[in-house]
Every structure is written in structure tokens, then in C-alpha cells.
Amino acid sequence: MTQRQHIWFRRLAGAILVMLLLYLIHLNRGLFAPIGSIFNALFFPFAASVIMYYMLRPIVGMLERRKVPRGFAVLLVYLASGLLLTIIVLTAGPFLQSQFLTFVEQVPEMVKFVSNGMESLKESQETLSPEIRDALPNVSQDLGAEWNRYASSIANSLVRAFGWMSNALVMLSLVPFILFYALKDGDQFSARLLELAPTNRRARVAAMLQELDETIASFIRGKAVVCLIVGILLLAGYAIIGLEYALVLAVIGMLANLIPFFGPFIGAAPAVLVALFQDPVKALYVVLITVLVQQIENNLISPQVMGRTLDIHPVTVIALILAAGSVTGLVGILFVVPVYAAAKVIFRHIRAMVAEGDNVTSMGPSDVGPQ
DSSP: OOOHHHHHHHHHHHHHHHHHHHHHHHHGGGGGGGHHHHHHHHHHHHHHHHHHHHHHHHHHHHHHHOOOOOOHHHHHHHHHHHHHHHHHHHHHHHHHHHHHHHHHHHHHHHHHHHHHHHHHHTTTTTSHHHHHHSSSSHHHHHHHHHHHHHHHHHHHHHHHHHHHHHHHHHHTTTTHHHHHHHHHHHHHHHHHHHHHHHGHHHHHHHHHHHHHHHHHHHHHHHHHHHHHHHHHHHHHHHHHTTTTHHHHHHHHHHHHHTTTTTHHHHHHHHHHHHHHHHHHHHHHHHHHHHHHHHHIIIIIIIIHHHHSSSSHHHHHHHHHHHHHHHHHTHHHHHHHHHHHHHHHHHHHHHOOOOOOOHHHHHHGGGGOOOO
């Protein structure tokens, strides 16, 4: 067996073992239910802490470089963040809440307006043959039936959502404590991980941890900046055309932009519905604004802010989103891309360490380093 055949045999054997392991886990998934419950309970507070950590760490580092003790710098960042959040809530909060409640109250009327318009369009098609007219659905009745059918489901979902939010708020109350110690002692985490690695592998593990840190940080900060800019552009566009609920719709578009590829279309749907209800011509303006903002984001903002940090092909991203959405829902869609990017970094360095295996056995620890 040649060296190349030996490498491919090892890879094939490893892939088979991984699939067998996943199959065994699937067969005995009941045994892992307690672990899943613990993971679900800890995921959101730790995920929120990681996001806030990468957002606030540059500010803490800047203060520390100005000779401010790290613990005191963390407290200053906490106070400034709390003050900024309070100002935003007191100034924009009431207006946003008022717009949102009014928007929710108007949704049934908007649905009825669209259904009546489509029904009128159907009735006006006198030039069509009877077969085609009969083939057109009774939109008004269908939408009304669907709305009534889903009304109870929406109400039950809201009740479950309130229960979930109460549990989430309890868990998210841990975030300030986790975040404080992460900002204060986060730099020691990598050093302690390196102590667990073999001596002759520490240089490679250190390079892997450094690249992982840079990848996650670039994604989180870049995504936050891009979404904020997209939200501002949408708000400006909606305000220029005089669209009602512009702030709420811009916030929806900004949050939907967190979902790669499909997010902008999901975020634009409520704005198009409002525009149709207000003035059908404005629906066309909303579509144009959405397309323009996405072109600006894809060609100007994202390349400058995020660059090619993740280096993932668009087809791969779409496949990841579809797979994650079918398995884990919205949470998987939001996190699958950075998780895949991190897995790529880990796999690349592990492969490099395997390739260096022969050299490691014949060289001293001081001779081994990243290549």
C-alpha cells in the first residue's frame, strides 16, 4: 500500500468510525436527554456572554493599555454600558413600544386588506374563461380561514413564549456575572488550555487558539456592525418614503439580517405588507430599498467590515443553513456559520499536527513550531 493510499484509508476509516459513533448516539439518544437539558439551560447565558465578551473586550483592552487596572476597567465598561442602555431604553423605548403595539393591532386589518384586494382582482378577471376563474382560489375565505385557524395556535405559542422568556430571563441574569469574570480573567483561559497540551504540540495549539479567537471575534463584531448599518439604512429609506412603523420595520430588518442569505427577504416581508396596506406604490419602493441596501451591504459594507475572515463558499453557507434549520431551527441557523468556521480552523490545525507527526517523533520539543 502506497503512502497516499494509506492516508486515504485512514481518512475513510475515521469517517466510518465517526458515522458509527453518531449512529450509536442516535440509538441511545434517551440516555443523553439529561445532558441535552443541561446544555439547553446553559447555552443561552454562555452564548450571550461570549457575544458580549467579544464586543466589550476591545474597550477593556484600550483602558488597560492606558494603565487602568483590568478589574477597574471592566467596572467602568459595565457602568458605561448600563448608562448607554438606560438612555436608549428611556428615549427610544416608549416610541418603539408604541409603534410595535400599533403595528400588531393593524396586522389583521392588513391581512384582510390584501385578501380583499386579491379577491377583487379575481372577480375582475371577466375576460378569463370560467375554468381559469374557478381555478383561482377564494383568497379572502382561504386567508380568513387560515388566520382563524392559526389564531388559537398563536395564542398558545405566546403563552409558551412567555413561559420560555421567564426561564430565559432567569438564566440571562447569570450573564453579567459570567461576563465579568470572562473580561477579567479571559486571557488566562488560553494559557490554561495550553498547559493541557503536550509540550511538543503547544506551539501548534497556541496558533490554533489564536486563529479561533480571531475568527470568532471578527464574525461577532463584523456581524454586529453590518446589522447596525443595515438597520440605519433601512430606517432612512423607510422614513424618506413615509412608510408607517418605520422604526419597528427597520429593527425587524436589522435582526433578520443576522440570518445569512434568507434574512433580508424575511425582514422585508412585513415592510411590504405595511406598504401594500398604506399605498401599493410604496411596496415597490420598499422592494427597491431592500435591494439597494443589500447591494450596498454585499459590495461595500461586508467586504470592508468582515473581509474574507470566514472564507466559506456561498453554496456551503446555504447548505449549512438548510441543514441547521431542519435540525435545530432558528438557533442553529444563527450559529451554524461561525461554528462551521471554527470547526474548519480546528480541523486544519489537527491535520497539520497529524502531518507533522513523523517529524515530532524525531525532533525535540524546541524544534517543533507552526509552519
